[in-house]
């Protein structure tokens with residue numbers, strides 16, 4: 035099959051980058067790209083957004099007057115390619131960017147785009163130095179984000195920002211009810227793929243693979259789930275719950291942690307989510323993995339978890355997972371648009387929702403029961419501070435050992451011996467952690 039023309043990929047990539055700059059997510063924009071172009075376009079867009087502080091600053095330096103958004107986005111994509119300088123000869127990038135303009139309904143700007151890109155090639159070193167003179171241009175995250183990380187993680191903030199700009203590995207979770215990890219690894223090797231174990235059930239693939247090509251995907255042998263997220267179920271189950279214990283997964287869609295819990299233990303499990311469309315994905319997840327379906331020992335409900343009177347039957351839960359909605363600042367390696375979509379006020383707004391959920395769900399926990407609070411955020415305002423404030427107002431809440439803030443790239447923000455021992459016990463030592471997303475975990479026990 036003939037490779038798609040770079041011109042067509044640049045056109046589509048510019049549309050996606052313009053959508054993100056206008057406040058829409060890539061989850062909305064990428065599905066509008068024709069199938070044959072999508073993998074190449076996604077790679078271009080991800081790379082552009084990972085350099086998006088530098089490329090935005092370069093466009094401002096090169097263009098005397100701001101061009102229309104799609105043309106600014108085209109310049110960003112072409113500049114990202116030129117800065118990387120690996121895939122195409124510079125003259126090809128310039129030529130194909132100019133040729134992309136008619137499809138972006140801006141044929142009259144040929145001369146302008148050509149002049150901007152050629153000037154960049156002539157003055158690259160000086161322009162890059164100026165573009166990288168601000169925190170946003172240097173670190174490719176909004177300035178408020180850089181400053182917040184500096185305050186939250188004074189020694190590790192630069193490591194986090196650097197890790198955020200690297201592509202994340204594809205990580206699988208083997209479904210123990212179907213196959214052992216050793217057997218699954220052997221299946222991968224038979225196909226010519228290699229992978230490294232991570233955690234109790236995970237495998238980090240050396241190269242990403244479309245899921246349908248994975249051995250046993252349709253038969254539910256594996257799921258895709260980052261190594262940090264794979265800690266939730268083992269942390270909650272901890273020393274073990276009795277068979278049939280009642281567990282609530284309060285923010286469950288699309289069901290990654292619900293499924294892992296059911297792969298590890300026989301539970302009476304309630305999975306809730308406030309988003310009706312995403313709730314359907316919990317059922318699909320359980321079905322593909324061959325786990326108990328809704329209506330058996332599992333209940334899948336579309337509900338606001340904090341509106342307890344609307345859905346609770348009054349019987350206490352032995353354990354609760356609260357994987358709360360958050361900024362997703364820990365998973366920007368996989369979602370490079372997130373950093374450009376969030377606003378500074380989002381952290382406080384989400385922290386209020388997180389505290390509301392914690393307060394509402396705590397009374398549902400049986401005495402001696404455990405609640406695992408998790409977010410995929412690196413900001414302390416959505417992790418440590420939420421939990422500290424809650425424990426201060428709730429005398430019955432006792433903190434048990436938990437990893438706290440895990441940072442992308444594998445550092446533990448507050449590496450206590452107990453946290454390190456716990457991570458080691460789940461095969462998440464230094465080496466294994468390197469490929470992980472950012473996450474926060476706190477484990478609370480009710481007196």
Ligand SMILES: C[S@@+](CC[C@H](N)C(=O)[O-])C[C@H]1O[C@@H](n2cnc3c(N)ncnc32)[C@H](O)[C@@H]1O
Nearest residue numbers: 285286287288289290291307308309338339357
């Ligand atoms: C981080 S995601 C959960 C991921 C999921 N636990 C997994 O492992 O697949 C957070 C979820 O919280 C849901 N959510 C947000 N507010 C909620 C609420 N008040 N009650 C229940 N679910 C809520 C969102 O719809 C979203 O699906």
